Amino acid sequence: MSAVSETGLASRAAAHASLVAARRLRPAEIAFWLMPIAGYFLFPDRLALLSEIAILGLFALSLDILLGFAGIVSLGHAAFFGLGAYTAGILGKYGWTEPLSGLAIAALVAGAVGFITSFLVLRGNDLTRLMVTLGVSLMLAEAANRLGWLTGGADGLTGVMIGPVFGVFEFDIFGVTAYWYAVGVLFVLFCLARYLASSVFGLTLRGIKGNSLRMAAIGAPVNLNLVTAYTIGAAYAGVAGGLLAQTTQFASLDVLEFQRSAEVLLVLLIGGSGYLYGGLIGAVLFKLMHDLLSDLTPQYWQFWLGILLVVLVLSSREGVRGLYLRVAARFARSRHPGRKGGAA
Amino acid sequence: MLTVLFDGVAYGMLLFILSCGLSVTLGMMNFVNLAHGAFAMIGGYATAQLMNEAGVPFLACLPVAFLIAAVLGLVLERTLYVRLYRKSHLDQVLFSIGLAFVAMSTMDYFFGAQQRLITLPDFLRGQFEVFGARIGVYRLFLIILCGLITIALQLFVSRTRIGSQLRAAVDDARVAGGLGINVSRIFAGTFAFGSGLAGLGGALGLDLLGVDPVFPIKYMIYFLIVVTVGGTRSMVGPFIAALIIGVADVAGKYYVPQVGAFVIYTVMVVILMIRPEGLMGRRATR
Amino acid sequence: MNAIASPGVAGSTALAAEGLVKHFNGITATDNVSLTLPRGARHALIGPNGAGKTTLINLLTGVLKPSAGRILLAGEDVTTASAQQRVQRGLARTFQINQLYAELTPLETLVMAIMQRRGNLMRWWQPVTRQREACDEAVALLERLGLGSVMAERTSTLAYGKRRLLEVALALACQPQVLLLDEPAAGVPHGERDEILETISELPRDVTLVLIEHDMEMVFRFAERISVLVSGALAMEGTPEEVAASPLVREVYLGGAHATATAAHARKGA
Structure with a gap:
């Protein structure tokens, strides 16, 4: 390789620079992560809502790993959320009160179930995947309902005790610790997801989503990558569920309900999938809307939820993707300075 | 034992009427309509209201339930569903969930959250014994009526001109269009008819299932299972599937009540494991 | 038989x-x-x-x-x-109808393919930007096929002829026998067409x-x-x-x- 021409070197450098530009930290991202800090000071009496936003955001992020990156559709993602919630809750109830290890176990349990079921899910086409994910989540919901001695059944899991975070920060009645705990976990897991998205694995997932036929033809282990993505997505959802159980010290059957799976799809639909921030943005908008509209009645809320789903699907010319592009266009200036304008 | 079998068959027949519209839209038109149960709910509410508030006889309510659901199906198909035939399954799922949510909360708003029941007319009540099995008159009525509808459906699809046009349109919409078949009208008509049958099913099922605002979600999985297990070209597949599910569910609840609906979900997941492409086995030809 | x-x-x-x-x-x-x-x-x-x-x-x-x-x-x-x-084991193919990655750039496409070939599990979790060797190899291949000037553009925006060449480049990234x-x-x-035929006849x-x-x-x-x-x-x-x-x-x-x-x-x- 001694005879590399100068133009060759230059184009290599340019090539490398173009790869680097694609994953550079953008100012808008920093601004985005200042929002939770601002939220704390602006709405000190709404911390419970803000914590819920962070948890929903993490849940939507976990679905984004499946849907936005790996292209796996799921109609039963609540299964993993609920598994995480019950795991963390049951641990807390029976004496394992250290929160971070509780979350880790919740992630492990959800991830393990995700790993096992991924083989069922990945065998079929989109429609079969929707049915299998739905079926698995309904089975789990029914199991939680029947195993009343363990889960509390329809009454919910009460008596959950959670120790202080890092052994120092006790969960307080104002929800200050809960808020920073949820936001902190979200931030760490988001950074990990962002790192994964920029890795060879992340690139491979984008390739599989873009053209799985060709991925197989260039010798990529397509299913192995999808299994990994599904497992990671399930583990993330487990952490989100665990966070909910720990911060509210409660878990009930609705963590496994079909409505929750549908809800998180809507959140991702609102925010747009495939660029990691969609779930978080969607969670903020969704919860704010929920807060405004359910001041009326819960029944009304489901009505508006339905209207929103119908309108969103009908209005975006290419469905989720079209919406994403429009959302992307709206945020284009701040989010993608290099892509369209040409960084070179 | 025989009683359980008999009840299961009656329940299965009802399930078939409820879900055969979905088996056409999903299994044949390749459209995932999770709001299918909403049409059944509308039919159920229409019947309950007519009987309880206006004193209309039960049998007279049945065609009304069918018509209301069918007209609603036609309107929605022409205005909304038609835009989604070409979209992804995920879009169809989200859209129809949205529609179901709207329908559910609307019913909740007007009729409240509690379950609606009806009192059957005297001649459909009671039971008698044959060979040691207790035969409910209404369940016998269900079996006979649903059986007749099933036979009529099968004859309609396989013998009539419209039926063959439907099969052609489903096989390949483009070719069928080239043959001068008005595909969109066929689809609209089929959708409306399927919705109408769901409405009729909702009315017929009032005595067994009742009707409440969560009906579409509560029974969605049953409809999906019927189509998943039997989703073939003819009416025969879903029919057999519905009978199996009906008997399995009734037997499951009778003999192992502690397991509950678990049986049904397991059946569905296992079948999808064995036949992952079962539902869409025909998709490759498109 | x-x-x-x-x-x-x-x-x-x-x-x-x-x-x-x-x-x-x-x-x-x-x-x-x-x-x-x-x-x-x-x-x-x-x-x-x-x-x-x-x-x-x-x-x-x-x-x-x-x-x-x-x-x-x-x-x-x-x-x-x-x-x-x-x-x-060294059998690669191109497709009659382009099977490419509309959202990726040609560079990303080839780096991805090269990383599949190498199949290094440790590197799997590293950022794409750290794969200098794969990147260099991809650049060399792209330049050989006359795609050097468009390597950082989204594939969906490329001219058809360029995409056709990328189709060949992608198969070559597998280093087929x-x-x-x-x-x-x-x-x-x-x-x-000559450009494509030439590219093909220049293969080792x-x-x-x-x-x-x-x-x-x-x-x-x-x-x-x-x-x-x-x-x-x-x-x-x-x-x-x-x-x-x-x-x-x-x-x-x-x-x-x-x-x-x-x-x-x-x-x-x-």
Whole structure:
């Protein structure tokens, strides 16, 4: 390789620079992560809502790993959320009160179930995947309902005790610790997801989503990558569920309900999938809307939820993707300075 | 034992009427309509209201339930569903969930959250014994009526001109269009008819299932299972599937009540494991 | 059944098919096809539409499993190997209709493919930007195929001819021993075909090339041997001259004297 021409070197450098530009930290991202800090000071009496936003955001992020990156559709993602919630809750109830290890176990349990079921899910086409994910989540919901001695059944899991975070920060009645705990976990897991998205694995997932036929033809282990993505997505959802159980010290059957799976799809639909921030943005908008509209009645809320789903699907010319592009266009200036304008 | 079998068959027949519209839209038109149960709910509410508030006889309510659901199906198909035939399954799922949510909360708003029941007319009540099995008159009525509808459906699809046009349109919409078949009208008509049958099913099922605002979600999985297990070209597949599910569910609840609906979900997941492409086995030809 | 097996020549045979049969619902799409490609062969596969060329490719690459017969890659039986395993053993293909990644840039596409080939699990979790070697290799390949100037643009925005070249580059990123080119110039305007043909003919001699093509001019300029597929079966195999002269081939496919002239012309030019 001694005879590399100068133009060759230059184009290599340019090539490398173009790869680097694609994953550079953008100012808008920093601004985005200042929002939770601002939220704390602006709405000190709404911390419970803000914590819920962070948890929903993490849940939507976990679905984004499946849907936005790996292209796996799921109609039963609540299964993993609920598994995480019950795991963390049951641990807390029976004496394992250290929160971070509780979350880790919740992630492990959800991830393990995700790993096992991924083989069922990945065998079929989109429609079969929707049915299998739905079926698995309904089975789990029914199991939680029947195993009343363990889960509390329809009454919910009460008596959950959670120790202080890092052994120092006790969960307080104002929800200050809960808020920073949820936001902190979200931030760490988001950074990990962002790192994964920029890795060879992340690139491979984008390739599989873009053209799985060709991925197989260039010798990529397509299913192995999808299994990994599904497992990671399930583990993330487990952490989100665990966070909910720990911060509210409660878990009930609705963590496994079909409505929750549908809800998180809507959140991702609102925010747009495939660029990691969609779930978080969607969670903020969704919860704010929920807060405004359910001041009326819960029944009304489901009505508006339905209207929103119908309108969103009908209005975006290419469905989720079209919406994403429009959302992307709206945020284009701040989010993608290099892509369209040409960084070179 | 025989009683359980008999009840299961009656329940299965009802399930078939409820879900055969979905088996056409999903299994044949390749459209995932999770709001299918909403049409059944509308039919159920229409019947309950007519009987309880206006004193209309039960049998007279049945065609009304069918018509209301069918007209609603036609309107929605022409205005909304038609835009989604070409979209992804995920879009169809989200859209129809949205529609179901709207329908559910609307019913909740007007009729409240509690379950609606009806009192059957005297001649459909009671039971008698044959060979040691207790035969409910209404369940016998269900079996006979649903059986007749099933036979009529099968004859309609396989013998009539419209039926063959439907099969052609489903096989390949483009070719069928080239043959001068008005595909969109066929689809609209089929959708409306399927919705109408769901409405009729909702009315017929009032005595067994009742009707409440969560009906579409509560029974969605049953409809999906019927189509998943039997989703073939003819009416025969879903029919057999519905009978199996009906008997399995009734037997499951009778003999192992502690397991509950678990049986049904397991059946569905296992079948999808064995036949992952079962539902869409025909998709490759498109 | 058929026994044109090639004992003893495993070392020099890059790809061999023995008595391949494929039935679809009672239709025989591939009918007892046997092929032997020595290392470095420049082989063309021709045949009218519906002759079963695509099915044969899908059998060779492992997308379909044959109803009967064997496939040998460098002497090893790969009949039951998955498509992925065959790629790892050096069998790559291009597609008649572009199978690319609209959202990725050509550079990202190739880096991804190169990383699949290397299959390094440790590197799997590292950022793409850390894969300098893969990046350099991708750049070299892109420049060789004249894609250097567009390597950082989204594939969906590239001109069709460039995407066609990327299709070839992507297969080359797998470093194949045997490369199946499924109508590489399909849809490319006549003037730009030379660029693709040149790229192909400049490939190293130890790579075995199989060209599936409709454009007879290209076939005769490129191929040293030609197999003619008719109704799923091998109608004949021979040099371009033999094929062009064959009355059978002329009848079923080439459509008369024109082809002979083209072949002669092409040979002279080459």
